[in-house]
Amino acid sequence: MTLTLDAPQLVDTRPLLLARHVSKTYGNVQALNDVSATVYPGEVLGIVGESGSGKSTFLRCLNLEETPDSGSYTLDLPDVGGNLFDLDRYARRMLCATRIGIVYQNPHLGLLMKHSSSGNVAERLLVAGERRFHTLRDKARDALDASEFPLDRMDAPPIELSGGMQQRVQLAKAIALEPALLLLDEPTTGLDVSVQALVLDTLKRLQQERRITMVIVSHDLGVIRTLADRVMVMRGGRVVEEGLADQIFQDPQAAYTQQLVHAKL
Amino acid sequence: MSLKSLTRDWEPMSYGFLDASAKREIRRKMLKAIAVPGCQMPYASREVPMARGWGTGGLQISCTLLNPKTKVKVIDQGADDSVNAASIRRFLARVSGAPTTLDTLEADLIQSRHRIPEEKLRDNQVLVLQVPNPEPLRPVQPNMSIARQMHADADYGRMWLQLYEQILRAGRVMQGASYPSLVNGRFVMTPSPIPRWDVPKLHMAKHLTILSAGREKRLHAVPPFTRVEPLVFDDVPYRVEEHGALTCTRSGARGFFMNEIPQDDGSSAFEISDSEYGVKTLRQRDGEAVTFGDTWYKHGEMAQ
Numbered sequence: 248m249t250l251t252l253d254a255p256q257l258v259d260t261r262p263l264l265l266a267r268h269v270s271k272t273y274g275n276v277q278a279l280n281d282v283s284a285t286v287y288p289g290e291v292l293g294i295v296g297e298s299g300s301g302k303s304t305f306l307r308c309l310n311l312e313e314t315p316d317s318g319s320y321t322l323d324l325p326d327v328g329g330n331l332f333d334l335d336r337y338a339r340r341m342l343c344a345t346r347i348g349i350v351y352q353n354p355h356l357g358l359l360m361k362h363s364s365s366g367n368v369a370e371r372l373l374v375a376g377e378r379r380f381h382t383l384r385d386k387a388r389d390a391l392d393a394s395e396f397p398l399d400r401m402d403a404p405p406i407e408l409s410g411g412m413q414q415r416v417q418l419a420k421a422i423a424l425e426p427a428l429l430l431l432d433e434p435t436t437g438l439d440v441s442v443q444a445l446v447l448d449t450l451k452r453l454q455q456e457r458r459i460t461m462v463i464v465s466h467d468l469g470v471i472r473t474l475a476d477r478v479m480v481m482r483g484g485r486v487v488e489e490g491l492a493d494q495i496f497q498d499p500q501a502a503y504t505q506q507l508v509h510a511k512l
Numbered sequence: 513m514s515l516k517s518l519t520r521d522w523e524p525m526s527y528g529f530l531d532a533s534a535k536r537e538i539r540r541k542m543l544k545a546i547a548v549p550g551c552q553m554p555y556a557s558r559e560v561p562m563a564r565g566w567g568t569g570g571l572q573i574s575c576t577l578l579n580p581k582t583k584v585k586v587i588d589q590g591a592d593d594s595v596n597a598a599s600i601r602r603f604l605a606r607v608s609g610a611p612t613t614l615d616t617l618e619a620d621l622i623q624s625r626h627r628i629p630e631e632k633l634r635d636n637q638v639l640v641l642q643v644p645n646p647e648p649l650r651p652v653q654p655n656m657s658i659a660r661q662m663h664a665d666a667d668y669g670r671m672w673l674q675l676y677e678q679i680l681r682a683g684r685v686m687q688g689a690s691y692p693s694l695v696n697g698r699f700v701m702t703p704s705p706i707p708r709w710d711v712p713k714l715h716m717a718k719h720l721t722i723l724s725a726g727r728e729k730r731l732h733a734v735p736p737f738t739r740v741e742p743l744v745f746d747d748v749p750y751r752v753e754e755h756g757a758l759t760c761t762r763s764g765a766r767g768f769f770m771n772e773i774p775q776d777d778g779s780s781a782f783e784i785s786d787s788e789y790g791v792k793t794l795r796q797r798d799g800e801a802v803t804f805g806d807t808w809y810k811h812g813e814m815a816q
Contacts, residue, residue: 337665359673366677373676374669380679380745402680 269318289458293475301484348421352433354413360406390419411442528575545733550695568726570642580609585619590627590785631805633719714740756812760784763793767812
């Protein structure tokens with residue numbers, strides 16, 4: 248008789264996000280060259296690199312806004328199978344509307360500037376099929392509250408709000424449906440340092456409270472250092488180096504990463 | 513046996529102003545529109561002797577459908593006697609030889625601008641509605657290529673958002689006419705600028721409704737017995753105009769859609785919008801024998 252002892256699973260070893268060998272060209276420009284990434288549930292992956300390194304293109308691929316020339320992308324979620332790049336437009340839209348949230352650098356890309364802030368959050372719930380007005384109001388209020396948005400301004404249009412407030416509305420919209428994956432494209436660029444710190448605090452708190460899996464793109468190493476568990480350094484469409492955040496910042500291996508870290512310091 | 517005995521008597525076969533190929537194209541598009549209720553079908557809108565925006569879409573459908581035996585009724589905002597209605601009615605009669613009528617019950621073909629008659633239409637009647645803008649997504653998506661994709665994906669979240677914003681700002685849905693409605697559970701259409709009062713009349717109606725926009729070169733249809741459901745939140749009910757308790761000052765008709773007529777003293781008088789129904793009511797009051805059809809609304813409430 249063999250006695251088997253099952254040790255409790257302390258760490259979920261199945262990655263939530265698995266992108267493999269993603270390549271993308273625009274005309275003669277190779278924006279992504281054989282980029283692969285793995286993100287585990289509850290983890291924050293930071294992507295850094297100079298302008299034009301392909302980090303935003305990669306994020307757009309993860310948000311299914313772009314279809315790469317080659318590569319595969321899977322999310323370990325119920326009812327979501329196969330290479331997501333092969334999905335048709337409708338399936339992509341529904342997946343992004345319900346399971347993936349995104350915060351853009353430019354709020355104009357993510358928000359309807361003349362609609363109310365609560366309406367912007369409600370839109371995401373409407374696409375997912377919510378049809379009760381009062382439920383929409385309540386859920387929008389909850390999401391805005393979680394993003395530390397002042398609720399007395401929840402019906403003000405984003406066009407009347409500051410940049411930091413607009414980012415909070417975007418964040419509320421992204422988390423309203425409790426997405427499995429949150430993508431952040433330079434969420435603090437263009438904000439002054441004090442507002443940056445507030446937005447980062449909110450993101451950090453949300454990540455700790457809700458264990459949201461995040462991929463954050465930034466050229467600001469300080470932002471990445473604050474939030475990321477692991478870091479991927481990109482240059483010229485390629486991954487130069489990847490590792491734990493502490494390892495990357497304290498003991499960078501690649502020459503380009505060393506240059507980046509030292510330039511920051 | 514003479515040759516004449518083997519042939520039919522001469523009768524007009526090219527009538528209705530449009531040439532045969534134009535009619536053929538519009539018929540094909542009408543059949544497609546009927547096959548996919550609420551879906552907009554593009555067509556090559558022809559020049560007709562009327563300015564775009566004055567009912568050219570409806571006119572082309574009417575010209576295609578009618579024949580010299582069709583009884584035609586034309587209304588404009590419910591009235592048979594407005595300049596636009598009278599001109600279109602006279603034109604249709606002149607180019608086809610079709611008899612005209614003012615009575616909804618007698619008509620085979622009703623061309624209308626912005627109203628549906630108060631008397632129920634039968635299964636052998638066709639309602640042609642003139643539509644200025646057939647695209648319900650235009651207010652939320654100015655790019656028509658993207659709007660078409662949104663229709664294909666049944667992506668109507670922005671339409672709901674528009675209603676959300678109206679309730680937020682005004683406490684109620686402010687959309688007075690062209691209320692967005694889901695047809696057969698699939699396509700959202702704008703039911704031409706008919707008032708909210710008229711939208712329930714399209715739901716599971718016996719008659720065929722064809723909506724055509726000449727300037728925008730598109731038509732769509734609501735076939736008989738098709739679900740037409742106004743977009744409405746589950747906890748904010750759809751409401752029609754509160755005209756149920758109003759009485760027409762001229763005819764005494766009550767419980768129908770009214771036109772508001774401002775008075776010198778600042779008050780308002782009301783006249784029934786469906787002018788022929790008002791005339792019938794007056795004639796009955798004067799002792800004439802008048803036949804009324806069954807009406808959609810009874811005592812100001814939509815009959816179930």
